[in-house]
Amino acid sequence: LSRGVDGSVEQEYTTNGGKIPVRWTAPEAITHRKFTAASDVWSFGVVMWEVCSFGERPYWDWTNQKVISEITLGYRLPSPMDTPISLHNLMLQCWHIDRHKRPTFAQILEILEEYVRQPALVYGDGICLGNPTTANVGFSTFGTIPRSVDPTVSATQLPLDEFLKLIGLGHCSMKLNMAGVSRVSDLVRLGHIDLLSYGLIAEEIQMIRNALKRPGQVTTLQHARSRPEHQRLPGYHSSPQARPAVLTSSRLATMPRVLSSIQASNKDSFFV
Secondary structure (H helix, E strand, C coil), X not given: CCCCCCCCCCCCEECCCCEEEHHHCCHHHHHHCEECHHHHHHHHHHHHHHHHCCCCCCCCCCCXXXXXXXXXXXXXXXXXXXXXXXHHHHHHHHCCCCHHHCCCHHHHHHHHHHHHHCHHHXXXXXXXXXXHHHCCCCCCCCCCCCCCCCCCCCHHHCEHHHHHHHCCCHHHHHHHHHCCCCEHHHHHHCCHHHHHHCCCCHHXXXXXXXXXXXXXXXXXXXXXXXXXXXXXXXXXCCCCCCCCCCCCCCCCCCCCCCCCCCCCCCCCEEEC
């Protein structure tokens, strides 16, 4: 865990060699050997996964090199058996590739305390920080969408540009248009490799898949977007570059690639 220095804005420290527990360490901490509270949040997410899986080894028998490679490609640990979606969504937020977009420990504590006070919330998709009563009618601070949404509007009925903007991927419109993709229905037929070849990254592809698979979520997005700014819930942003409504699925972010050429020790840490 990070050892913050008093007076430091980032509260980070840098290691000078030694072993790093790869399976529990944030990507930026492995690359730059800089540990912060945000990298600790990543580690906390892995510990949550261990608890919910009753002590299963993170990333199973993968080598350290494969763990690093798959995380970089967008893979995230799947939800352990019988784990509520809300808890796995929290884990996924802890594993956001951008450390500045991970929840703080104060926010995590607030969420978990609310689950203790209202256990029924655990079985939803998430809660809204600062206003738990809106948990089932709007967006959570971390962008999860509740189950009780209107399933009448299909995402495929929207123009492609509008669909991408609603899920926070407006910047992908040009890449898809250049590849000849002009309708949302085209996205349904395209495979993972196709979208990668068009210049999208694994996380963006999974966000599209999530939006297409969740009935009615586009309706909720449209309703939230049509509200006056002062009436919007804390987790909503109208900018196309804002945080997407759905970050990743409650299962796998991507399917891992086979890296048969890698030969290394299966130990949980290595020297850097």
